[in-house]
Each structure stands twice: as C-alpha cells, then as structure tokens.
Amino acid sequence: MTDHVMAAIDGSQFSQGVCDYAAWASLALAAPLTFLHVVDNHPQTAEADLSGNIGLGSREHLLEELASLDEQRAKLAQEQGRLMLQAAKERAIGDGVAEPASRQRNGTLVETLAELEEETRLLVIGKRGEGHQQDSGHLGTNLERVVRSLHRPILMVPPTFTRPERVLIAFDGSKTTRKGVEMIAKSPLFRECECHVVMVGAELADLRSQLDWALSTLREAGHRAQGEIRAGEVEETLRAYKEEQGIDLLVMGAYGHSRIRHLLVGSTTTAMLRKAKLPVLLLR
Template structure:
C-alpha cells in the first residue's frame, strides 16, 4: 500500500487538475505516482457481435465492415488514452515527480481499481458530471474501495488551510486518526467542525478530536455549529478560506448503501474545493 494512483479520464483542465493534485500528494506522502487510464470495455468491447442487429438478408460483408469500424474505434480510443497519459506524465515531471509511471487498462474501472487496491495509498480522481467519463461511476468507486480518496472539482490549489467535517461517528474518528498519522496535511492549519446540537456528549467528542489533532502538531480551531449539515459545511469552507474539505466516507452496510450516504454524496456534487474521503 504505497502508491498514489491518479485516474486520468479526460483531457484539458480536468486532467491537469487531477495530475497536479496527484503530484502534490505524491510529494507530500513521498510515495510513487501512477497515472492510470481505463478504457471502458462497455463502450469499447474487444469483440463485437452484430448477429441479429441487422435484418434478415443483410450481407455478411456489411457485418464485417461494422465490426471493423468498431475495432478501429477501439484502436483510436486506446491511442487517445496513451496520448493523455503521455501528457499527464510530462505535467507530473514539471510538478516535480522524478519518475511517474503510466498504466493503461481495457476493462471495468471499479474492477481495475479493486485489483490495484492493495498497493494504493491514495486514489485521486475527478468527480465528473459534465461529460467526464468517471462522473457516473464516482459513487461506485467510493463504495468499492477501502482507501483514502481525493475527489476533485475542476480546479486544484495546494491547500493552505483545510476543514474537517466531524460528526463523532466511528468513521469520523478514524478519519481524524488518519489525518494525525499521515504527512499529507502536516503543518497546514485546520478547522474542526461539528454541525448539530451542542450537547455534552457532542462537546466531549469534539474535545477529544481537537486534542488528538493538537497532540499531532496541528493548529486547530474547533467549533460546533447549528444548521443544515451540507449547506453549513459548504458555507464555512468559503468563509474560512479552506482549500480542502476532509471527512469520513460513508460505510458499506446494506442500509448505508440504500441511503446512498446522503451527506457524502451531496458534498461530492456541491463542493467547490477538493474533498478528501478517509476510511
């Protein structure tokens, strides 16, 4: 479990953002960087079966021509992926990565990432949603993997301040513990926020997490705020100038899956800053 994996699934600013964020994390963690492109087998199958797709009497040559077109389409997509990886590797080198590795796979994204999970320290990818190939698979990726993930909007700036969304749950406690043990955010000031009722138990939970972070050397401001969870957190990110939002991701129980981990899902869709999800 030692490499940063960046999913390069497009071109232009989105891919540059993913590459820059992954390079930053690789340098902070002193971990190797692998740039990954997965060619979706559902869009680009290795074999094309057109039997039954054309009415009775269709000529065999037409089927062969259509199969050849699909094969050519797949070759062009693989070549485009290689070009994207080459451009990403050059950008990573410019960002200070000495020997970024590239990997291209043809298959299912979730299956591919699951195969690489044992050697993944941090997964970096864009949230998509505006035509990005990864957009419709974001939640599937998050649910399938048990590794820290950095989910990016359309821009990345190395954070000078970050905000931890805390709720006292076991997942949130584990997230705080991971922050304290990792070099990724060491030396960066943070805000630790609970959105909810200010009861004695909640105050004790916040106090414990605050002390953990302080003992690990973090400069921490801890508060309990009232209001709608998602909107309050998003508003505080802007208000405090945080450039990264950190939280524990939703769990994997059947009930959690049916509820779609509402807070996590909403923040992924709405946040204007990168979201670091910790298990």
C-alpha cells in the same frame, strides 16, 4: 503493497487537476505516483439491431464492417490514452515528481481500481469523467461506483489545483471520522495545513468531549487546530463554515448512518459533492 498514489485520468477537463493534486500528494507522502487510464471497450448495443432483418450475405458483411470499426475505435482509444498518460507524466515531472509511472488497462474503471486496490494508498480522481464535461451539476457515476466499491481514501478534485492550506474535517465522533482525525494528525500530507473540525448538532457534553478529543489529537501532532459545534442542516452548515474560513479541502467519511456519515448514500453528500469547487477527501 498499499503505497502508491493512483491517479485516474481520462479526456475530461478534470485531468489537469488530477495530475497536479496527485503530484502534490505523491511529494508530500513520499509515495510513488502512478497514472492510470482505462479503455472501456464495451460492445456497441446497436450492433445486433443493425443486423437483425437483412439478408444473410449483407448481414455478414455488415458485421465484418462493425467489427473492423470496433477494432479501429479501440486502437484510437488506446493511442489517445497513451498520449494522455505521457502528457500526465510530463506534467508531474514539471511539478517535481522524479519518476511517475503509468498504466493502461482495458475494462471498466471500477473493476480495474478494485484489482489495484492492494497497491493503492490514495486514489485521486476527478469529479466527473469525459462523458459529463458539460454538466457542471452532475456527479460522475464512475465516482459514485468507485467510492462504493473501494476501501481506500479517495481524493475527489476540481479542474484547477490550489495547494491546500486550510482543511475542514466534518466530524461526528464515529469510528471512521475518528480514524480520519488520527490519519490527518499523522499524515505528512497535511503537515503544514491549518485544521478545522466541525460537528453539526446541539451543544451537548458528549459532542463537546468528542470535539475536544479531535482538537487535542491534532494539536499534539503539531497542527494548528480549531473547531466548533454548530446547529443546523449539515450541508448548509459545512458550506457556510467553509466560506467563512477560506477552507480549501474538505475531509469526510463516505458512509454511515449519522447525519454527516450518511452523506454519500443520501442526498446531503451527493448535493455537497455536486456543488463542491474544492477537493474532497472521502474516508472509508
């Protein structure tokens, strides 16, 4: 049943933001919250090299020690994960969530999320994982793989929570972004948010009619909504609008062939996500 807010946490600086945004989403959607920690127990690639050219007895002894080290490392990783999950649950309870749940799995994050996709309504994930904490310009490879493989809305979040009040929808009239407008119009997640719709392109009748549809859909659902068609390069145009209007959450389609929908598979969205200091809701 696709009703859980699934929050993927690790040891990175983004985990507190993941906790707080996930708690906000859980409360707004009246959906159960589950924290997920995945222990990736891939074998060390150096092991075979270390045992290659030594005597049989020494090699067997070394392999035994390596196996013991792997077992200890796995136990430590699991224990660290349990502590992180407990801390996340306590933080969510402090945020007002009554009974957050937690899961710990062995494997890879992408495979685990694919297995849990059927019960996931919204995935909340940090921009980068614990392996990339120092590189502020890096977009975590896990995030890119997750977006490519998952068919659920994904909320990529910064390290610090700010309650969303002004939402920017990057709209191009595509099926994905039209579904996004309809979702936002109906979703309790954005009930009290001011909605901004921006189309990037020339001021043409077709674009104007699509923008009018988006604005009327949002207004009929009770939202304060405004929008514009702006000429220019997508990334720069959206960033300028975000700064002008004090936007605190961006909504965009994850895939496609138009100038906005191309974002994640092309340099435009990858660059936007790398530079983003606000949460981004990616739609499929």
